[in-house]
Amino acid sequence: MTPERKANLQRLFNPKHIAVIGGTDAEAVAVESQRMGYRGQLWPVNPKRKTLGGHECFPSAEDLPEAPDAVFLAIPREPAIETVDRLRQMGAGGIVCYTAGFKEVGEQGAGAEDALMNACGEMALVGPNCYGILNYLDRVALWPFAHGGNCPGFGAAIITQSGMLASDFTMSQRSLPLAFIISAGNQALLSIEDYILHLCEREEIRSIGVHVEGIRDWYAFEEASVKAMDHDIPIVVLKSGSSSIGSELTLTHTGSISGADHIYSALFERLGIIRVDNASEFLETLKYLSVSRLPKGNRVAGLTCSGGEAAMLADMGEKEGLDFKQPGETTKETLASLLPHTATASNPLDYTTPIWGIPEKTVPVFKCLIKDGYDMAIIVQDYPTEELDESRASYVNDSRAFVAAVKAAGIPGAVCSVIPENLDSDIRKELIAEGIAPMQGIHDCINAVSKAIWHAERRKKIKQSEFPRLYRFTKSSNCITILNELEGKQMLSNSGVPIPPYSSVKGLEIKQLPNQLSFPLVAKMISRDLSHKT
Structure with a gap:
């Protein structure tokens, strides 16, 4: 990305003024901007309407008071290309091109997309064929539909090629703190890699989630991923198109070629990128990474008020490589003096109902176990529904006792429900404010924790050694040359692939x-x- 385009991308992401060009879709952006709390100027452009979203319309882009920092463009394809050219001449910063009918529709659309790119010059362009940008940090909504999401001043940035999936993420009832949502669309000018490189520079962003259908530039993706790691920002990937049908659908959706799935898995593992299998795991993993800290190891302290939940926690944790190491003898003796006689000092610990919800009894128990050399802690709680909330105070008391114990030990923690919907929004909000991850669903919680541990270990290993970059193949001519086996293995070795020891001699x-x-x-x-093999 050139310095000029990078500066224009910054204008687009945090604009002093926004022009919305079009009809109903443009009006929706005006409404969403107001609802988001946008503090800058908003200029609708529509020659057939006097007002749009409560704002007076300008008949054309040339009639705007000055070149806008950001534009939301929602008009037919050919006029859109002409308008982009005029905006470039005016000195506009960047454009979200909601307009579709480009490369995703075939050869004719591909030609139109080339014309669109040529018209852009050094402007930043998101799309085409995309929903746009939600910047929760600076209250910017270049987005044509109602959206959800909350931002406590930090959070995850999510980049996806799918507009509808991006919208679904904003509507989730997961309390994932959000910093940015970017619907990349066709990526005619700006790619997923460009967004990662730019977002890494925001200190409020604690994790980056990428829903990817295909990667066009492996070297650029590697560069962006390495920069994210340098900034200690984990990347979580949800990849579509692993099946034969899914691969065909990605081509018709955004014009991307999904490629061989095992190659993507190898690349993600090499770069310390966390790969997940479904949307709920995607959101829960991002939530853990955004709210809590990376564990320094795999030793986990588990707390439940149920023997069944303790067994479930242990079983799932063992499958994912978590070490529920048993407390030491001194800790066991202390726990035995603090627990009811019906409880057994173990890990995971079922602290039993006689002390449930009584802080003066649970706080000492929780602190005693958690300080015994663990890297992180989990407590399992399923809160009652609103109509059965007479016992809620006891659940809240145990959550707060857990927070106190985790903070005293100086390790990351998570409050986890067995059933995803059994952790209400009020307690989720309270826990996030305390830096404790409210995890919805015990399976997704265990997966998120284990993958956070893997990422921390992989990041440490990469930073402690010289990281070999992907080998860049250059085509010097149309002549194909066969390398001998020694040359081939040396090339692999230079790219970080281990090869057997060897010695080359003559005769x-x-x-x-x-x-x-x-x-x-x-x-x-x-x-x-x-x-x-000759």
Whole structure:
């Protein structure tokens, strides 16, 4: 991205003024901007209407008071291309192009998309064929539909090629703190990688979620991912198009080619990127990463007020590599003196109902277990529904006791419900304010924690060693040259792929084995005239 386009992208993301060009869809953006609390100027452009969204309309873009920082464009394809050209000449910053009918519809659309890109110059353009941008941090809504989401001043940034899926994410009842939502569409000018590079520079962003159908530039994706890691921002990926049918659908949806799924998995693992399988796991993992801290290891303290939940926590945790190590002898003795006689000092710990909801009894128990050398802690709680809330105070008391114990130990924590909907919005909000992740669904919670641990370990390993970048192939001519086996293996080694130890000699010059080799050995002839396995 050129410096000029980068500056224009900043104008687009945090504009002093927004022009909305079009009819009903443009009016929806005006309404959503007001509802979001946008503090800048809003200028509708429509030659056939006097007002739009409560604002007086300008007949054309040229009639605007000055070049707008941001434009939402929702008019037919050919006029859209002409309007983009005029906006470029005016010095506009950037455009969200809601207009569709470009590359996603085939060859004719691809030509129109080329014309659109040429008209942009150094402007920033999101789309075409996209919903746009929601900037929760600066209260900017370049978005044509009602949206949800909340932002406590920090959160996750989500980038997706699908507009409707982006909208679904904003409507989720998961209390995921959101900083940005970007619907990238066709990515004619700005790519997912460009957005990652830009968003990494915002300190309020604690994690980045990417729903991807296909990656066009592997090297740019690697560069963006490495920058995110340098800024200690985890990336979570939900990839579509792994099945044969899904792969075909991504091509007709946004014109992306999804590619071989195992290659994507290998790339994500190499870069320390967390891959998830479904939308709920995507949101819960982002929530954990945005609210809590990365655990320093896999030793987990578990708390429940039910033997069944304790067993469930242990079973699921073991499958995902979590270590519910048993408390030491001193801790067991102390717990035995604090717990009812019906309880057993173990991990996960069922602290039993006789002390449930009594802070003067639960706080010492929780602190005693959690301080015994654990890397993070989880308490399982399923809150009652509103019509059965006479016992809610006891649940809240135990949540607060857990918060106190986790903070005293200085480790990350999560309050987790077995059933996703059994953690109400009020307690979710309270926990987020305390830096404790409110996790909805025990399976997604365990998955999120285990993947956060994996990411922390992978990040540490990458930062402690020289990280080999992807090998950049260059095509110098149309002539195909066969490398001999030694040249091929050296190329792989330079790209970070481990290869067996070897020594290259000519003829019978070898008198003894080099130090790095030992029997048994394989002897191979090397020549460009002998292709591998000849």
